[in-house]
Amino acid sequence: MTPDDPDRLAPEWETLLEDGLLEPPPDFTARVMSRVREEAEAATAPTSPVRPFAAALEAVAVAFAAAAAGWQTLAFAFGLWATTIAA
């Protein structure tokens, strides 16, 4: 905008527009940086740690439980069969 621009507003309005009407508060940078650090920390926060030993123990326990359940089912079926034959 040049001083002889035909679209130039009255000087008091030009001054206000050039100044921008608002200024940041003194601690604005600190407030933004606080939010940015929160974001940065959230982005780099460790996810739940991998625990291979615990995972292996869980798998073994499930396998044993499944085998025991299968054995019980077979024993029950054999019991029914044996009872039927004896009768």
Add this chain to the structure above:
Amino acid sequence: MNDSPTKQDEREAISALAGDASAFDAVVAGYERRVFAFLGRMGFDAATAEDLAQDTFVRVWRHRARFDAGRGSLAAWVFSIARNVALTEWRRAGRRPTGQAVDGALEDVASPDDASESLERAERQERLRRALAALSDADRTAIAFSYVDGLSAPEAAALIGCRADAYRTRLSRARRRLAELLETDA
């Protein structure tokens, strides 16, 4: 503006953008005055402008990997984000003028003359804010961009999504409309 950005400022801000969170304050410090001034010209009051300016910088941080210095200046990229934040707020708020410039205008004044001057300035700011708020989004944005230091007319035109000559026409029309609104609100 007293603190016109230089090419050196722009280079420093770009290298700060590529750094970690602790370096980002250089970007905020380099742009905060211009972003606040832009939001003021977009018709927002101080409290709303602060929230929007914070959102703008957090988005700049969050999406910093998308900035490509080969495609445009950092100023153009920052103000494209500020504009999106501002227009979203305008639409969310349903085009309500948000000025409370006169509130608090008499704080920190030393004498009655200072008080009178402060009040007068606050009233002028309020009139200007009302007039800006009465403009269309496109006209208000064109005016707001035209006063941003470090943003060229072709960059402003690109941000608005038109050619440079169309931007000049729009800006001229917007300034005439603003002058009319200021006169009728006298």
